[in-house]
Amino acid sequence: MNPEPIFDVAHLAHVELLTPKLEESVQFFVDVMGMIESGQKGDSVYLRGWDDYEHHSLQLTASAKPGIGHYAVRASSPQALQRRVAALEKSGLGKGWNDENVGHGPGLRPALKNQASRTPNRGIALRRIDHINLLAADVRATRVFLQEVLGGKMTEQIIFDDGSEKASWITFTNKTYDVAISEDWTGSKGRLHHITYAVDSREDVLRAADICLEHKVFMETGPSKHAIQQTFFLYVYEPGGNRFEIACPGARLVLAPDWQPVIWSEAERKKGQAWGLPTIPSFHTHGTPPVD
Numbered sequence: 001m002n003p004e005p006i007f008d009v010a011h012l013a014h015v016e017l018l019t020p021k022l023e024e025s026v027q028f029f030v031d032v033m034g035m036i037e038s039g040q041k042g043d044s045v046y047l048r049g050w051d052d053y054e055h056h057s058l059q060l061t062a063s064a065k066p067g068i069g070h071y072a073v074r075a076s077s078p079q080a081l082q083r084r085v086a087a088l089e090k091s092g093l094g095k096g097w098n099d100e101n102v103g104h105g106p107g108l109r110p111a112l113k114n115q116a117s118r119t120p121n122r123g124i125a126l127r128r129i130d131h132i133n134l135l136a137a138d139v140r141a142t143r144v145f146l147q148e149v150l151g152g153k154m155t156e157q158i159i160f161d162d163g164s165e166k167a168s169w170i171t172f173t174n175k176t177y178d179v180a181i182s183e184d185w186t187g188s189k190g191r192l193h194h195i196t197y198a199v200d201s202r203e204d205v206l207r208a209a210d211i212c213l214e215h216k217v218f219m220e221t222g223p224s225k226h227a228i229q230q231t232f233f234l235y236v237y238e239p240g241g242n243r244f245e246i247a248c249p250g251a252r253l254v255l256a257p258d259w260q261p262v263i264w265s266e267a268e269r270k271k272g273q274a275w276g277l278p279t280i281p282s283f284h285t286h287g288t289p290p291v292d
């Protein structure tokens, strides 16, 4: 079910989130989520969690509609990048280079030198980017692209009784997923389900819910625990309308090189989340940009 591991992709690097309310979205991610602003250019503001080591993991870009501009994965070496570029070109799915011209800035020096930045005493203080959940018109095609062209490994999957692939989870690392792909019920391409940042503990997720309550942030569902991947989650909407998840990912790691994907059936999916919380209906209807 998985091609030979190649490890050319190191990890999920950053996500460009589109927002019709740039100022409010920036305020939300800086003041409420406690992220660090690392730069601005044109219509974009760049942010990172305090333990994201790169210049930014989130790029907010002003746009008429919410949604995702692009997401980026980091190659594990210049040679790995060349190999993946060649594979992309061979697949016919490449679109050419996009040279973002935003450089690295000096960090906020932490007390411990093995940490990317000082922890901000502000809001939820998200630690790092964890994963992105894409909506796809064709889950299988998107999943196979991530496996065969980028070298991702599938760890879990939802297959309904009619054989249709409803969702798949892909990792480039030892954590259980970096990219999730869910079926877009509208059949549209290129929409976003959510992006997710990690905090250290379940207690941090509960505290995040209290902070969101104080700031009148709309909380869609949680805190609770997913059955699939076992992530402890809280889902909110940021001011631009995009769904955003604050999570304590499960501590398990995928170490087996011959890992066989865990497959969830239609009946198992209907049981809802790990502790019986029903999956909220808006999970199947809200994506960005909205469909007219």
Ligand SMILES: [Fe+2]
Binding pocket: 131, 133, 180, 194, 196, 245
């Ligand atoms: Fe998620």
